[in-house]
Amino acid sequence: MSNILEMQNITKRFPGVLANDKANFQLKRGEIHVLLGENGAGKTTLMNILYGLLQPDEGEIRINGEAVKIHSPLDALAHGVGMVHQHFMLVPNMTVAQNVAIGKEPRKGPFLDLEQVSRRIRELSQEFGLDLDPDRYIWQLSAGEQQRVEIFKVLYRGADILILDEPTSVLSPPEIEALFKILRSFMKAGKSIILITHKLNEVLSISDRVTVMRRGQVQGTVQTDQIDKKQLANMLVGHDVVLPVARQ
Numbered sequence: 001m002s003n004i005l006e007m008q009n010i011t012k013r014f015p016g017v018l019a020n021d022k023a024n025f026q027l028k029r030g031e032i033h034v035l036l037g038e039n040g041a042g043k044t045t046l047m048n049i050l051y052g053l054l055q056p057d058e059g060e061i062r063i064n065g066e067a068v069k070i071h072s073p074l075d076a077l078a079h080g081v082g083m084v085h086q087h088f089m090l091v092p093n094m095t096v097a098q099n100v101a102i103g104k105e106p107r108k109g110p111f112l113d114l115e116q117v118s119r120r121i122r123e124l125s126q127e128f129g130l131d132l133d134p135d136r137y138i139w140q141l142s143a144g145e146q147q148r149v150e151i152f153k154v155l156y157r158g159a160d161i162l163i164l165d166e167p168t169s170v171l172s173p174p175e176i177e178a179l180f181k182i183l184r185s186f187m188k189a190g191k192s193i194i195l196i197t198h199k200l201n202e203v204l205s206i207s208d209r210v211t212v213m214r215r216g217q218v219q220g221t222v223q224t225d226q227i228d229k230k231q232l233a234n235m236l237v238g239h240d241v242v243l244p245v246a247r248q
């Protein structure tokens, strides 16, 4: 499998904080790659750089082998990179189709062709199991459904690389299962996924590979089927940890 994305020596300083310290990250085409790290490890910063929300102080980004400069989310989308944030940015008193259309309106003469958007929502919804009704209002939707609208928006804009920042933090366990099923169907369709989390169980259940960050530095990237929970926990905190024994 070839690398669709390479981030090399990414450094980002905030006043008093080295948020990313020569971070290296590689993503293969068609994989689900977890970015794991504790609070403040620098995960969101690294992905905000990839999505053009922040500029790195140093470092290089390559997409499909070519060095690129990403100055804004529009640039990122033009390179096939889309991001779903922890906090949704949907308009509650507009429908799913209207929210998807904002900023990317297909025109039929002078009019916004919402029918075309709705049709696409139904098609892609079916293909990937998103289960979205284009005519419902955002305020009527559960957190899981709103997240699927955000995911759809990114897909609709043609993203090949999908970044999800702590997507499971707002979801119930059945909704997490539903999300993981959707992510696997993206993977089968050749999309590449970066999922940020700090939960070890999620790494083990969904990812092909995992990159661990600690205090702005990348600790390493490993194949998920070649590591166990304890090793992962050690990488996460940087020393030996004793995992709590599950009660019978």
Ligand SMILES: Nc1ncnc2c1ncn2[C@@H]1O[C@H](COP(=O)(O)OP(=O)(O)OP(=O)(O)O)[C@@H](O)[C@H]1O
Residues within 6 Å of the ligand: 014, 015, 017, 018, 019, 037, 038, 039, 040, 041, 042, 043, 044, 045, 046, 198
């Ligand atoms: N805009 C900012 N201005 C100043 N400092 C920031 C800014 N964004 C992040 N930081 C700092 O950079 C460091 C890395 O933060 P980041 O949000 O990337 O971590 P994270 O791994 O996503 O953590 P979390 O799991 O809490 O989301 C933290 O010390 C944070 O306080």
Ligand SMILES: [Mg+2]
Residues within 6 Å of the ligand: 043, 044, 045, 165
């Ligand atoms: Mg974060």
